[in-house]
Amino acid sequence: IAKALIARLHEFCTDRAISLLDGDLVRQLLSSRLGFSKEDRELNIRRIGYVASEITRHHGIAICALIAPYANARQEVRDWVSQYGGFFEIYINTSLAVCQKRDPKGLYQKVKDGEIKNFTGIDAVYEKPEYPDITIDTANIDVVVAVEKIIQKLISSGYLKDESCAA
Structure with missing residues (x-):
């Protein structure tokens, strides 16, 4: 969804850089020494949030595609980014x-086989967002429909205009 959203945003935001902060890639490159304890997960989210706030501060758009299981860490990131621009929380709520x-990465099978512990949503907590800007359930819609729902919400919320990005 994130990559398709970026492609669609480029139609509106021709004058702004759009950066994808992919949770797996950021963890590999910036947080490789972190584990999956609550503290390490929060630190990873803060690192991504800091990078997102810097992108926003320089008039870019940061798309953060990650699992952020803790409400307090998400709020901290919202506060940082909101100092410099808009923050729009998309909650992908799929059963x-x-x-x-x-299971594209085979992770749920590894959890079932006992190879992975502290897996978010199974044996590690996920605190659902109380007030996301939009909730998308991908169980019965494809990526194109999900992205269009997000684009329409961005327009109705004032983040996008018919032909451009709002500042």
Whole structure:
């Protein structure tokens, strides 16, 4: 969804850089020494949030595609980014059964086999967002429809105008 959203945003935001902060890639490159304890997960989210706030401060758009399981860490990131521009929280709320069925990385199978512990949503907490800007359930819609729902919400919320990005 993140990559498709960026492609669609480029149609509106021709004058602004759009950066993808992919949770897996950021963890590999900036947080490789961190584990999956609550403290390490919060630190990883803060690192991504700091980078996102710097992108925003320089008039860019940061798309953060990651699992951020803790409400307090998400709020901290919202506060940082909001100092410099808008913050729009997209909650991808897809059922555990659908996630397990898809399992593109084989992670749910590894959890089932006992190879992975502290897996978010299984044996590690995920605090659902109380007031996300939009909630998308991908169980019955494809990426194109999900992205269009996000674009329409960005327009109705004033982040995008018919032909351009709002500042």
